[in-house]
Amino acid sequence: MAEQITVRTTPELESARTLAEGRRMHAISSAVRYALLAGVGFLMLYPLVWLIGASFKTNTEIFANPGFIPSEPTLNGYIQGWKTSTPYTFATFFWNTFLIILPKTIGTAISCAAVAYGFARFEFPGKRILFATLIATLLLPNVVTRIPQYLLFRDLGWLDTFLPLWVPSAFAGDAFFVFMLIQFLRAIPRDMEEAARVDGANTLQTLIYIVVPMLAPALISVCLFQFMWTMNDFLGPLIYLSSVDKYPVSLALKLSIDTTEAFQWNRILAMSVLALVPALTVFFLAQKYFIEGISTGGVKG
Amino acid sequence: ADLRMSWWGGDSRHVATQEALKACGEKHGHTIKPEFTGWTGHQEKVATQLAGGTEADIMQINWPWLPLFSLEGDGFADLNEYSDTIDLSQWSQAQLDSATVNGKLNGLPVSTTGRVFFFNKATFEEAGLPLPATWDELIEAAAVFKEKLGPDYYPFDAQGGNDGLGAILNVSLVTTQMTGKDLVDPATNTVAWTAEELQKGIEFNQNLADKGGIRDWKTVAGGGNVDLFELPAWSEGKIAGSYEWDSTYGKFNDPIENGELVPVGLLTVEDAVTEGVYRKPSMLFSISKNSENPEAAAQIVNCLLNESEGIEALGDTRGIPASRIAAETLAEGGAINPRLLEAHKLVIEAEGPTVSPFNEHPEVREIFKDALEEFAYGNISAADAATEIVDGVNGVLAKF
Amino acid sequence: MGGDSRYLGLAYVAPYVAGLLIFTAIPFVASFYLSFTDYNLMRSPQWSGLDNYTQLFTRDRTFRKSLSVTLLYVFMTVPLKLVFALFIAYILNYRLKFINFFRTAYYVPSILGGSIAVAVLWRYIFADSGLVNMAITAFGGEPVNWFGDPSNALFTITLLRLWQFGSAMVIFLAALQSIDKTLYEAAAIDGAGKWHTFVYITLPLITPVIFFNLIMQMVQAFQEFNGPYVITEGGPLKSTYLLPLYIYEEAFKKFDMGYASAIAWVLFAIIMVLTLIAFWSSRHWVYYAGDKRS
Amino acid sequence: MARLQIRNLEKVYANSFKAVHGISLDVDDGEFMVLVGPSGCAKSTTLRMIAGLETITGGEIRIGDRIVNNLAPGQRGVSMVFQNYALYPHMKVRSNLAFGLKLKRRPKPEIEDATKAVANTLEIDPLLDRLPKQLSGGQAQRVAVGRALIKKPDVFLFDEPLSNLDAKLRASMRVRITDLHKRLKREGQSSTVVYVTHDQTEAMTMGDRICVMKDGCIMQVADPVTLYNRPENAFVAGFIGSPEMNLMEGTLAVNGGIRVRLADQVLTFGEDVGGRLDVTGGEVLLGVRPQHLRIAASDEENALEGHVSHVEFMGHEVYLYVDIADIRLVVVVPSEQYHPEDIRDDRIRLIPRKTAVHIFDRETGRNVSLSANA
Amino acid sequence: MARLQIRNLEKVYANSFKAVHGISLDVDDGEFMVLVGPSGCAKSTTLRMIAGLETITGGEIRIGDRIVNNLAPGQRGVSMVFQNYALYPHMKVRSNLAFGLKLKRRPKPEIEDATKAVANTLEIDPLLDRLPKQLSGGQAQRVAVGRALIKKPDVFLFDEPLSNLDAKLRASMRVRITDLHKRLKREGQSSTVVYVTHDQTEAMTMGDRICVMKDGCIMQVADPVTLYNRPENAFVAGFIGSPEMNLMEGTLAVNGGIRVRLADQVLTFGEDVGGRLDVTGGEVLLGVRPQHLRIAASDEENALEGHVSHVEFMGHEVYLYVDIADIRLVVVVPSEQYHPEDIRDDRIRLIPRKTAVHIFDRETGRNVSLSANA
């Protein structure tokens, strides 16, 4: 009897042991992964944490205390910063930013999608040369085109309006995005478009009803990139806007920084935090789609 | 008329200027649209606007920009033409001269500023020393500091920085004291100092660093070129003095944790020919040559600088006013920090040769800074550095 | 397709062409013209022929210094950033809990962009008594002079850019996610470990995206301005004086727009040549899955 | 009305590869025409030219009484089912079906009714609110058919619609599609079909007529029975039928009787057929279908002797692979007639059914025995 | 030595879906074992656990005398051919073949020799310098097999390797793979094979033994002939054989003879078999293969009468789809025995071959007539 029992249980014990061993190895490797992720992640997040912490510090503490926990937390930076030294509150500046970002992002999405569609899906005379100019526009440092561009917008009568800030983008002026969308489009099979053509759609309808939805994830990433870059753009508004009531957030943030004078760091940091909120929110809400989206570049057939 | 005015600055200046514009606008029946930014990028903005002929009617112009924007004096409206409207008598001739190019008054000095010595009284007291009055005392203080307070204590600071300004001005100060001359000889439009004279100035500054009187260049750069007043070492009193613009008294005094910053007259070298004060208009109010209503703009400038509505509203947000009546009004009102007044008085009363705007020409600054930096890093000798500066600056001056 | 005009594609790229003609071409050509002039912004440009270019190539020591710093920076930053972005993307490609959170966290530095806090903070971290040196001394090392030592300063800027690797990472991540999982399984059965799988399978399959990022990062690195402008202003000893900074100072500090344009066009030519080389070489090392059978 | 006429159709691709060599084909109204041929023979190219997805570089296509060469795909009155279905991945099944009608700006209620009707016909009502990725292969296939159906086109085009399905599903979808075609015809709807496949089983079971293609040319157009029994050339003979017809290289001599020498053996066929061959000798291919070979009784003469290299049990049937010198033959034997003991030492003797033998000219591939088998 | 033993194998996926329910299976050294079953029955999951691509959540797998549960895939001595081949798209065929050996740091000349030998065996020598995308389906398939072969593994694993090929290629690759297996065996190389498919034809023709799976459980393991003739349950009966066995719901009564009532008709079978059924009545499924139904002569009795809804001509055979009330039957008739005039008014009478009839318990699916058919 006893012998029989041993014979029967040994393999079970053995396999139980091998299973447990497998699980342990798995646990160790994932622990290592998390540790690494969290460690590096801290480095990534530290500035944000510091920024948020510092925005609740008093002005003197900001540079005296390198840690990120304020010793006497105060909302002063936010309250004072929000009021600004202008007749307007930061709400105005956020609204202005919105007025720039909205047409710019929409214009970019529409024009870049159309142009990328044209490049990726059609053969036409001059295509290679046009594509070469697209890449070339990325290569010249824009410091030296700034003055001629300014004169151009002056002659168009667009100074001190939002137009110079978004209209070029709405004409597919951001070659980076066009290039990116072309790459994604090339990864999407054409079958669905052909099906739509047979269903009676013309090329424009195909673009709108088929290509755009399938490209949507990539388009969303374009919008996000554009959103964040516009949010941060300082030089464009500085040069083209002169009325304070038209300033966007990026410009307003530097409004009170005069290196020859003392200034209120905590207000600036507090407003910097607020200025990050939209981008962070948008990224967090969209990131799932954003990251998945790019990966579905190659929609399954 | 509808006018525009542009300036850079911080919060208090923005608030004050907008109020002043409102007051003056109401008084003279004009509306003035304020256009202001922080310091960053303002020069580019003005440059772009000038290139496009779209600048504001009234502009706050940095004094060193004059040779850039108005090389021949025709970059801005000539304010002499509006002497009926603007009371030019409130400025001394010297002040007006410093804003005049080719006989054209390109702008009105808003304030005069100059460099003075500030010392942290508490630290010196801790070391059991009086505030220094000569360079020698300062060097002695350095030794005492190291011994009594610690190796990271310095009585003074004059080095590096992003633009090397501290070192440039300190070397210039000492060289001026020794020669009695400014960098530029206005008569010949060449460098007034010989290379040997400049070499002494450079070596003097290096000696300060070697003796522990100031941090060396590399250390300052290593700290990330942070402004002195933002350094914990400053607020804690470990760096106990500096050579700064009088108008920045508040900025340097505010962070000090213990005691108070005291402005002190210029330290001098042995056998000094002059005190060598570095004094200049800090900024100008200029009127656009493209302005459609220059007369109205002139009324507003006069109001801002010479009429009580403007004076009171602006206060000392641009330093102590250069306009006599404004300075008096403010002093009477007691609106100004007495220590600041004291510092300003030191600047005004000190003597020295007239400072040429070429001192602050970007190419001159760059040559100066590059040579001092090369020297500080031990790449070239003091003599070479001096020669490089003299030759280089002569090269720049030759273009004008 | 049947019945479509061969000019139809032009209709779709029309916005780009219009934008090109209206907004881009004129400033582009103008700046090229300016590079042959003496132009100080306040007065109209004076034709000066090849003067700017001769000056640049024969007499300008700063240009040479700046060019070598720029090349050093590009060749240091681009590979490091690509490797780092790829590495992080590789890790973030695993299916883990909280992966969405981590992805967002790793993108945060890029969101911060040019935020003022970044410059301040960077000083904080790399200053003499900053966090990095604190860490180094805590482990018994000698503190490093990050900004003050000409041989370190450029590297510090590189680190800043490295830290903002988000957009390159996102694009890599996308490429990684689109790799057919069965290829990994095939490799595993062939006996490949993680490293071999990565080298022999993953890398070759994402070469199109490596190529895209390479071009983009190279272009961006050659045009790097903000980092040195905000943090070191080109110093010490011009060790971080990248060409765009030089161009900027010539244009807007010294008001020598003609000369600045000449430098910019030289820089343009350099990037162009490198881009062409990259495009040419890509035929040999980039694998395009989407190409038609040959 | 929805007759499809193709005249001298040519296709030269941009890389100057000539894919279609001037083919002509008529498909009658309501006819189910299958295009079949090996991979790369330009079946898809032809279909796509009909649909308007490829430009036509020569010849003309008429649908009904219109020349459609220069019409956009949507204006030709055709519907197409793609090999991978090409369902719009972002639209629910309902919208996938309705898309074509929506583009035509039909009123909402009409679209809804049509969708319901089609969904009903194809039994996909419960799937209407799913996304394509939530469908199994067979379901996706039916939706693709539905999308073609709902437009009531003049001509239906199918490009290998079943090749992504597994064997069982393939069989059942086959029946569904032909049933549907019959029903449309009964209901008087236009139902001309051009159906591309490379599977001869599909071709045989579905087509009213079959067009066999090779390298951009048409080899034969005929109904399935004719194609199976009277292939005009060796290519068609080999392509139609499963397993493939055995084609053996041999030498023909017609001399009173018909004699074919194969490797080292000789087969003779009765004199009665001899007179009707339209050649009298030469290098030929002898074609016999696997089902038309039987195992010889031990005393029978005039048999081919070979070596069994491989046996496959298929349930009801057994496949024998027989090597005769370097010729490999396939023989299909009903399981009950297969007795392993018939094969001694791996050797077997086979007798072809004489009335089912084809003889092809080895060079041109032409069937020279067609009249003989008539 | 390369015996594969699976004991109580279980798989629970991360979403706690239990895909494999403790199966046990032995594959002898050199045996060709086919896993077959409908989509989703966990064939791939099982195979992938053997390969080491999925973690094992219960039970154990032994290859030779090692428990491999915790070994990495590369250490188990297995090769695998994937459904989509998973060729490394960026490597030439040569490197694809050599990759496994290269990782093992074999000397260059050895690798080259091995590559040549394998290429030779599979007749892919001319393809060595092509990229996978330049291969046709059949060629890619052979390269995938070559990649498995070159490693001389203990166990070969195939996951539906043929399902992406067209019908003709599928048939010829089938033969190639079994030939190859036989050759390896002859040459004394280890050649244990586990082959996954959902195509019953492949299973029948290739397997030494077949393991039929359903929902993560094994339904029957047996050689093809047994499986075909003596299915242990209705599931196996329906799965094996093409077209599918007809399974008709009916009521059984054993009373002297065997009577089955189907819809409104009754079939009786001779008394002689009756005694050997292991039940005496109840709700059953009557199973008859399509090939085992024949058209009744007009005077024959005991036939099922139905309505022909659909006829498919398959060349040698004709498929008739016959509806009897709501039961649909498929009947396969040899072409020569099919005379359309037999069918009057779409009605037909069918007689099942009595010795080939199966009876299954309707509830459990168990074949209650196994002993009857012995």
Ligand SMILES: Nc1ncnc2c1ncn2[C@@H]1O[C@H](COP(=O)(O)OP(=O)(O)OP(=O)(O)O)[C@@H](O)[C@H]1O
């Ligand atoms: N865009 C193209 N450019 C050049 N040649 C092409 C193009 N498309 C197809 N071909 C070639 O034209 C020929 C016919 O291709 P087609 O796709 O019509 O074949 P098919 O009969 O549909 O084959 P399959 O059964 O594999 O789908 C092939 O040789 C193919 O390589």
Ligand SMILES: Nc1ncnc2c1ncn2[C@@H]1O[C@H](COP(=O)(O)OP(=O)(O)OP(=O)(O)O)[C@@H](O)[C@H]1O
């Ligand atoms: N990663 C997974 N997580 C959860 N369930 C899974 C996973 N992979 C497979 N399954 C489920 O396990 C079951 C078995 O899947 P498996 O792929 O083994 O089936 P299969 O028999 O190979 O089918 P097919 O013939 O379609 O390939 C299915 O129900 C499937 O949905």
Ligand SMILES: [Mg+2]
């Ligand atoms: Mg095709």
Ligand SMILES: [Mg+2]
């Ligand atoms: Mg599977």
